[in-house]
Amino acid sequence: xxxHVDMDQFVAAVEILRRPELRGQPVVVGxxxxxxxxxxxxxxxxYEAREHGVHSGMPLRRAAQLCPSAVFLPTDPAAYxxxxxxxxxxxxxxxxxxxxxxxxxxxxGGDIADPQALAAELKAAVFAETGLTCxxxxxxNKLQAKMAARFAKPGGVHTLTTAEWxxxxxxxxxxxLWGIGPKTARKLDELGLxxxxxxxxxxxxxxxxxxxxxxxxxxxxxxxxxxxTHISTEPWxxxxxxRENTYxxxxxxxxxxxxxxxxxxxxxxxxxxxxxxxxxxxxVKVRYTSxxxxxxxxxxxxxxTTDPEVVELAALHLLTKFEWKRPVRLLGVRVNLAxxx
DNA sequence: TCTGGGGTCCTAGGACCC
DNA sequence: TCTGGGGTCCTAGGACCC
Numbered sequence: 001x002x003x004h005v006d007m008d009q010f011v012a013a014v015e016i017l018r019r020p021e022l023r024g025q026p027v028v029v030g031x032x033x034x035x036x037x038x039x040x041x042x043x044x045x046x047y048e049a050r051e052h053g054v055h056s057g058m059p060l061r062r063a064a065q066l067c068p069s070a071v072f073l074p075t076d077p078a079a080y081x082x083x084x085x086x087x088x089x090x091x092x093x094x095x096x097x098x099x100x101x102x103x104x105x106x107x108x109g110g111d112i113a114d115p116q117a118l119a120a121e122l123k124a125a126v127f128a129e130t131g132l133t134c135x136x137x138x139x140x141n142k143l144q145a146k147m148a149a150r151f152a153k154p155g156g157v158h159t160l161t162t163a164e165w166x167x168x169x170x171x172x173x174x175x176x177l178w179g180i181g182p183k184t185a186r187k188l189d190e191l192g193l194x195x196x197x198x199x200x201x202x203x204x205x206x207x208x209x210x211x212x213x214x215x216x217x218x219x220x221x222x223x224x225x226x227x228x229t230h231i232s233t234e235p236w237x238x239x240x241x242x243r244e245n246t247y248x249x250x251x252x253x254x255x256x257x258x259x260x261x262x263x264x265x266x267x268x269x270x271x272x273x274x275x276x277x278x279x280x281x282x283x284v285k286v287r288y289t290s291x292x293x294x295x296x297x298x299x300x301x302x303x304x305t306t307d308p309e310v311v312e313l314a315a316l317h318l319l320t321k322f323e324w325k326r327p328v329r330l331l332g333v334r335v336n337l338a339x340x341x
Numbered sequence: 342t343c344t345g346g347g348g349t350c351c352t353a354g355g356a357c358c359c
Numbered sequence: 360t361c362t363g364g365g366g367t368c369c370t371a372g373g374a375c376c377c
Binding site: 031038059060215330 | 343347350
Binding site for chain 1: 368369370371372373374375376377
């Protein structure tokens with residue numbers, strides 16, 4: 001069996017931990033914590049704020065309208081990263097395999113005799129050592145465990161097995177499946193495939209034309225409750241690193257745009273060089289006020305580099321490949337990293 | 342009340358080479 | 360002479376996740 005550990009309202013919970021007076025109050029974490037700021041969105045809302053309809057991705061100003069009494073806090077990624085490390089260390093203290101999945105999730109596998117007992121022990125240990133609570137899903141593969149954790153939230157334990165899968169998940173919309181987003185859900189709807197049970201009963205051949213071979217093969221398997229059972233304990237090696245910024249006021253001046261992109265390119269290079277990595281590709285992203293968002297990317301011809309000058313010049317070169325007739329609201333730079341041997 | 346930031350993986354088309 | 364088929368690299372975009 002595989003367990004999926006999913007922290008409850010993780011970002012909000014970390015903030016509440018260091019400000020206990022916030023417990024029980026609606027808390028909204030996002031942007032610089034200013035509910036009047038434009039172009040900033042909710043990162044995480046506490047359960048109390050969610051009761052007012054506030055959710056991740058919502059503009060802060062909208063959140064403030066829905067829940068004027070909420071406490072608004074700036075995001076503090078370093079604090080969440082540090083809290084995440086403490087949680088994962090607790091999980092690794094057990095004789096199990098742990099695969100970290102983002103800040104606030106992990107899959108746990110290995111030689112597990114009694115998954116229910118293990119789940120209870122993990123929850124208790126995480127709470128005792130970090131003050132944070134989690135939900136735990138138990139399943140026969142990662143997909144089942146992940147879906148089970150949704151039923152377990154907040155703070156519970158839930159099991160979903162192959163035998164239970166179709167009776168429980170079958171009637172639910174295909175969009176409930178981990179890996180099916182709004183676009184795929186709409187395409188499935190257009191094919192008359194609305195529920196997980198309907199998708200599970202569809203031969204891949206019927207999906208190839210619309211979805212391509214890989215997704216066509218995966219969709220019915222996932223809908224039938226099939227999934228990956230491998231827990232990888234290898235440390236994650238990042239493929240890329242990026243920085244982007246949405247500006248409160250649109251940018252039109254190409255000199256200013258160039259300065260911004262150059263600064264991002266240099267900062268990014270410093271970050272990855274700190275991590276001992278080399279840069280192979282540079283990409284620039286522009287979002288116009290229309291929300292049209294093209295990207296331009298290039299491989300560094302001279303080979304992998306750690307030189308900020310090279311990365312900056314590449315980014316500035318890529319800038320020449322865009323049209324500058326309209327103002328922009330976002331600029332971003334991404335670098336791809338050479339994979340160590 | 343207009344729509345964040347940081348990632349990963351997949352697909353598709355064109356260039357280029359044999 | 361007007362024309363094939365395969366393989367790989369590169370870039371752009373789409374979709375999804377937290």
